[in-house]
Amino acid sequence: MFRLQKVLHTEYNEIYEPLMVESPFTLVDAHGVGLRQYQIGLSSSMLLFGCDNFYKHGSEQCGDPNWQYNILDAEIECFDLISLVPLEYVRFNFYRKYDRCIMMISVPPNGNQLPPDRPMIFEFGGHIHKQYYFQTWRECVACLRTFLPRLRHINGASPFSSTDIQVDEVQHIAQVHVPHRPQSVYSMCYSSAGGA
Structure with missing residues (x-):
């Protein structure tokens, strides 16, 4: 499951950093x-x-009779780290379209550092867990945006899509009822004697 984490730990230990979420x-x-x-x-x-x-x-390793014993972890034997992108250069947007959960990654206009490019559109995978991944990614991006001031730009809109209902938007009124206590003998005598 945590394939990027394993690759970072085994092959790129000098730049290893724990991942908040991976999917x-x-x-x-x-x-x-x-x-x-x-x-x-x-x-x-x-x-x-x-x-x-x-x-x-490659095919040259398949000729070696011990090639299958050289592999550290079967889950990452054919897995490559393609790229690392600093969060200062990306913006996330999350959408739901029917039963599809979508994350769009784009480069915001940052002066002349990077030219704006067409956004990359990613659909969440994992048929069973895609809703969970969708929620987890949005929460992690919202947390980064909140706690790291240099990353305030990484989400162009609210971390919640328009299909979500936020509890803060609905005003809730709670009425607290004092539980009924039977009167004690002392209070009944006090009230019948004309006190208070």
Whole structure:
């Protein structure tokens, strides 16, 4: 499951940073057609992209009789870290369209540092857990935006989509009723004697 975390720990230990969230995605075009599968992770300073590379070891290693024993972890044997993007250069937007959960990553206009490019549209993967991933990613991005002032720009809108209901928007009124206590003998005598 935590393939990026494992690759960082085993192959890129000098830049290792714990990931807040990691999940499978599919890069889609504007019409929703899948282009490529990715594993994307979010740390407190960068966005990491990884994907499977089935030609990573090539055919020359298959001739070695001990090639299958050289592999550290079967889950990451064909997995590559593709790129690391500092969070200062990206903006996240989250959408729901029917039963699809979508994350759009774009480059905000930052002066002349990076030219704006077309946004990348990723659909959350994992049929069973996609709603969970959707909520977790939005919460992590919202937390980063709140706690790190240099990352206030990473979410162009509210971390909640328009289909969500926020508890803060609805005013709740609670009435507290004092539980009925039977009167004691003392209070009955006091009231019948003309006191208070």
